[in-house]
Amino acid sequence: MSNKILEVKNLVTGYQGKDGFVKAVDGVSFDLEKGETICIVGESGSGKSVTSMSIMRLVEFENGKILDGQILFCGEELSKKSNEEMRQIRGSKISMIFQEPLTALNPVFTIGKQITEAILFHRSTGKKEAWQRAEELVRLVGISDPKQRLKQYPHELSGGMRQRVMIAIALASEPDLLIADEPTTALDVTIEAQILELLRSLREERGMSIMLITHDIGVAAEMAKRIIIMYAGKVMEVAETKDLFDQPLHPYSKGLLESVPRMAGERGVPLKSIIGSIPRLNEVPPGCRFSPRCPFATKKCNQQEPALETRGTRQVACWHVDELIEKDLLAINTEGGVPIES
Amino acid sequence: MNPNQPSKEPLLKIENLKKHFTVKSGGYFNKKKKVIKAVDDVSFTIYKGETLGLVGESGCGKSTLGRNILRLQEPSGGKVYFNDRNILTYKNRELRKLRKQMQIIYQDPFSSLNPRFTIGQVIGEMYDIHGFAKGAEKENRVKEMLELVGLDPSRNTSFPHEFSGGQRQRVGIARALALNPEFIVADEPVSALDVSVQSQVLNLLMKLKKDLGLTMLFIAHGLNVVRHISDRVGVMYLGKIVELSETDNIFDSPAHPYTAALLSTVPEVDPRLKKERIILKGEVPSPASPPSGCTFRTRCPLAKERCKAEVPGLTEVRTNHFVSCHYPLEDGQTLKEVIVSRGSVNS
Numbered sequence: 001m002s003n004k005i006l007e008v009k010n011l012v013t014g015y016q017g018k019d020g021f022v023k024a025v026d027g028v029s030f031d032l033e034k035g036e037t038i039c040i041v042g043e044s045g046s047g048k049s050v051t052s053m054s055i056m057r058l059v060e061f062e063n064g065k066i067l068d069g070q071i072l073f074c075g076e077e078l079s080k081k082s083n084e085e086m087r088q089i090r091g092s093k094i095s096m097i098f099q100e101p102l103t104a105l106n107p108v109f110t111i112g113k114q115i116t117e118a119i120l121f122h123r124s125t126g127k128k129e130a131w132q133r134a135e136e137l138v139r140l141v142g143i144s145d146p147k148q149r150l151k152q153y154p155h156e157l158s159g160g161m162r163q164r165v166m167i168a169i170a171l172a173s174e175p176d177l178l179i180a181d182e183p184t185t186a187l188d189v190t191i192e193a194q195i196l197e198l199l200r201s202l203r204e205e206r207g208m209s210i211m212l213i214t215h216d217i218g219v220a221a222e223m224a225k226r227i228i229i230m231y232a233g234k235v236m237e238v239a240e241t242k243d244l245f246d247q248p249l250h251p252y253s254k255g256l257l258e259s260v261p262r263m264a265g266e267r268g269v270p271l272k273s274i275i276g277s278i279p280r281l282n283e284v285p286p287g288c289r290f291s292p293r294c295p296f297a298t299k300k301c302n303q304q305e306p307a308l309e310t311r312g313t314r315q316v317a318c319w320h321v322d323e324l325i326e327k328d329l330l331a332i333n334t335e336g337g338v339p340i341e342s
Numbered sequence: 343m344n345p346n347q348p349s350k351e352p353l354l355k356i357e358n359l360k361k362h363f364t365v366k367s368g369g370y371f372n373k374k375k376k377v378i379k380a381v382d383d384v385s386f387t388i389y390k391g392e393t394l395g396l397v398g399e400s401g402c403g404k405s406t407l408g409r410n411i412l413r414l415q416e417p418s419g420g421k422v423y424f425n426d427r428n429i430l431t432y433k434n435r436e437l438r439k440l441r442k443q444m445q446i447i448y449q450d451p452f453s454s455l456n457p458r459f460t461i462g463q464v465i466g467e468m469y470d471i472h473g474f475a476k477g478a479e480k481e482n483r484v485k486e487m488l489e490l491v492g493l494d495p496s497r498n499t500s501f502p503h504e505f506s507g508g509q510r511q512r513v514g515i516a517r518a519l520a521l522n523p524e525f526i527v528a529d530e531p532v533s534a535l536d537v538s539v540q541s542q543v544l545n546l547l548m549k550l551k552k553d554l555g556l557t558m559l560f561i562a563h564g565l566n567v568v569r570h571i572s573d574r575v576g577v578m579y580l581g582k583i584v585e586l587s588e589t590d591n592i593f594d595s596p597a598h599p600y601t602a603a604l605l606s607t608v609p610e611v612d613p614r615l616k617k618e619r620i621i622l623k624g625e626v627p628s629p630a631s632p633p634s635g636c637t638f639r640t641r642c643p644l645a646k647e648r649c650k651a652e653v654p655g656l657t658e659v660r661t662n663h664f665v666s667c668h669y670p671l672e673d674g675q676t677l678k679e680v681i682v683s684r685g686s687v688n689s
Contacts, residue, residue: 043536158625188399189563190622193607197621215537218566218609245612259541260611261570267589268570270548273541277506 004072005177005209006032006055011069013047013054021067022281024050026233028069029308032177037203037210039224039241041217041256045278047233048213052179054079055211056096057086074176092122095170099182101162105154111138111165112150118172137168142198160191167198174206181213196223217260221245229253232279232289235308238315248330249316252290258334265334272334288319296320296329352423353525353557354388354411359420361403361410365630376630380406381417382581385656388525393551393558395572395589397565397604399626403581404561408527411559412444413437424525442472445518449530451510455502461488461513462498468520487516491546508539512546519550527559532567544571565608569593577601580629580637583656587663597659597670599644602677618678636668643681644669 011028014021025047032038042048053059054066057078071078073094078086090096098104106114115134119125125133131150138146141164154162163183170178180199184192196219203210214220220227220241227244229237229252237250248254258272276293279285285292291301300319308317324330361381368374380403388394396404410417413429421428429440448454455464465484469475475483485495491512502510511531518526528547532540548571551558562568568575575592577585577600585598596602606620622641627633633640639649646669654666660673671680 043538160625188626189565189604189607190399191625192609193619193621196609197619216609217537218611221611222609256537257611259538261541261544261566262611263566263569263593263605263608264612265570268548270545271541271570273545274538277508277539278536 003034004031005034005074006211007070007072008051008055009070009072011051011054011071012067013050013059013064014067015059015062015064017282021065023067023284024064024233024281025054026284028230028233028235030228030235030238032209032211034176034209035203035207036226037212037224038226038228039212039214039220040228040230041214041220042230043215043256043278045232045281046230048215048230049181050233051230052096052181052211052213055179056090056094057081057083058096091118091170091175092173093175094177094179095173095175096179096181097163097166097170097183099185101159101166101186102154104166105162107154109153110150111152111154111157115150115165115169115172118169122173133172134168137171138165140171141165141168142194143168158191159187160194163187163191163195164198167195167202171202175208177209177211178202179211179213182215183212184219185215192219199223217256229256232284233281234289234317235315236290236317238308240313243314245332248332249311249314249321249325250290250318251294251296251324251330254330254332255293257332262334288317296324350389350392352387353390353425355421355423356387356411357385357421357423359384359407359410359422360418361406361415362418367630378629379581379632380629381410383420384581384583385420386576386583386586388557388559390557391555392573393560393571395568395575396559396561396578397563397568397575398578399563401626401629402578403629404578405529407578408446408529408559408561412446412527413440414446438472442521443523444525444527445521445523447511447514447518447526447528447531450534451507451514452502452534454514455510457502460499460501461493461505464502464513465498465517465520468517472521474521483520487520488513490519490550491516506539507535508542511535511543515543515546515550519554522554523556525557525559527561529561530563531560533562533564540567547571565605577604580626580632582637582666583664584638584667585663585665586656587660587665591660591663595671595673595675597663597665597672598638598667599642599669599671599677599680600638602671603643606677618676620677620681636666638667643677 009029011025012023013025014023028051040048055071066079112134115137116130119130119133134150135146138149143149143164184195199210202208212223224241227239227241228235231252237253248257255274261271274293287302287304288306291297306317306319308315359381360383363378363380365376365378367376384407398404409415411422422430432440462484465487466480469480469483484498488495488498493509493512532543535543560571569589572589575589576583579600585601596605603620603622624641627640635651636649636654639645648668654668656664656666659665659670
């Protein structure tokens with residue numbers, strides 16, 4: 001096998017609605033190499049979380065279903081596995097941490113109980129060893145005074161501490177892949193920096209692969225080697241971080257990058273923005289999904305959906321890439337935003 | 343001591359504003375009362391026509407401060423002068439009049455609009471309460487307001503759920519501006535919005551501020567957003583303003599170690615701009631039992647013995663640059679340099 005730890009091919013995930021399935025993820029493909037950090041960036045409703053929930057096969061528990069496509073983890077097909085088989089993989093080979101660490105932890109059990117539960121489930125060790133291991137894990141994720149902390153309940157810890165506990169639980173069985181779904185969104189900047197630093201060191205020291213899901217392009221830029229940009233259930237662009245910021249190939253990527261106020265940009269001037277708003281999943285426009293908001297859209301864009309095409313090391317789904325590059329219309333230019341009137 | 347500037351005309355003067363909450367703790371036989379100082383002796387001035395940004399981590403008291411200035415919560419002490427009169431002494435009728443001049447935009451456009459009201463009613467209610475306009479005139483005004491914030495005026499009979507997050511936030515802005523106020527508190531107005539929509543709302547706020555000559559207190563935790571929109575910026579930590587100056591001063595040469603550390607950890611969009619990250623240890627202490635002396639000292643990489651004993655006051659270290667720190671950074675110094683040269687107690 002190659003050194004690809006995860007390959008997602010043409011994944012389609014839908015949720016049961018009134019008139020059939022609403023596709024939250026519609027034909028998503030990407031892969032992740034061992035020891036790599038990849039970032040899925042998208043706004044709300046882009047399908048980034050549903051993608052990760054599909055890989056973990058958790059969508060089934062919330063009325064969703066994988067309708068098509070393959071999820072290969074170390075060459076094994078996950079979408080065909082039985083629930084029992086998936087239980088063995090979840091938490092042991094693939095772990096996940098969630099956005100809101102308060103709701104992800106059980107309020108009536110101590111931290112120690114919850115970490116050792118994860119250890120005992122996946123390993124045949126005694127209780128005593130499990131507690132020792134829990135202590136090690138808690139220390140590893142940077143919590144001081146582990147013995148004391150293990151006796152505490154989730155409500156006694158701060159948001160940052162809880163997220164560290166979540167990471168400790170996720171690491172309990174030394175997974176090969178860690179999926180982090182907006183791990184720092186609910187946290188303050190200084191705590192966010194601590195958690196990101198922890199994730200970075202875990203990757204470097206343990207060679208863990210990380211799939212990070214975020215809406216914050218800044219976080220993606222700091223963490224990932226490669227970035228996947230999603231919009232309304234589709235992948236719009238895949239590129240190495242450096243390349244993406246040098247020159248985005250998709251008008252949506254460009255729009256996204258331009259609309260964030262830069263720390264070094266000129267102050268007070270109108271910001272660039274993308275007109276309109278994200279479509280609801282049951283009202284996805286025909287043709288290219290971004291076309292109603294795209295400044296370069298043509299008739300073709302409104303009628304036919306472009307496929308994700310490979311261009312060297314990158315991939316992009318846009319009909320007019322060549323033309324836009326040639327005319328140099330994709331370069332990032334944060335100046336000259338127009339305050340919108342309608 | 344007071345960050346006043348004679349050249350500019352103040353609109354609001356906040357003096358020693360305090361908001362304390364008492365919480366009960368301890369068991370049945372051992373009842374204790376603790377005082378949480380959410381806003382602790384804060385003084386500053388907001389000048390006419392400026393946007394003052396207020397940043398800080400959650401729980402630092404920035405929202406509480408905003409609400410207390412508007413008297414949406416009653417302050418525990420201090421004075422708020424609005425056009426040279428202390429509004430904390432106002433009662434019923436006077437207070438209601440004051441509401442016309444000061445309004446607020448909330449963070450969450452989903453919970454701040456009544457789901458059973460059409461947006462025409464949401465905005466029209468403002469005119470009803472203050473007896474500004476009735477009937478057809480009211481409807482016209484509502485439509486004008488919708489147009490002003492870039493919404494289709496014919497949608498005044500739609501309900502909030504029919505709008506997207508960004509559009510709802512515009513309704514919130516229209517409601518706040520309906521009575522033509524002088525002063526607006528914008529409490530995290532774009533935090534709940536997606537990036538591509540966030541810039542639309544920011545542009546709208548900047549445009550309205552210019553066109554209507556508004557004065558704005560802009561509360562947010564996103565430093566890039568605050569930097570973009572504000573003329574001056576105040577940094578809060580545990581109920582106190584620790585640094586206050588013009589935006590460029592704060593972002594180019596911060597004097598407080600907290601500000602410097604905060605700035606160094608902002609995830610930068612452009613990966614080519616590599617920075618030296620200073621990651622603060624630990625977390626914001628509980629406001630129920632803040633550290634002695636300087637409240638930041640437990641996390642400060644530069645803290646010394648003196649910081650334990652003495653509470654630093656807000657002092658003007660450079661022109662119009664106020665900071666409350668015993669050992670502020672000098673102009674152009676980076677925190678990293680100072681850590682290396684000074685050494686410290688904590689690390």
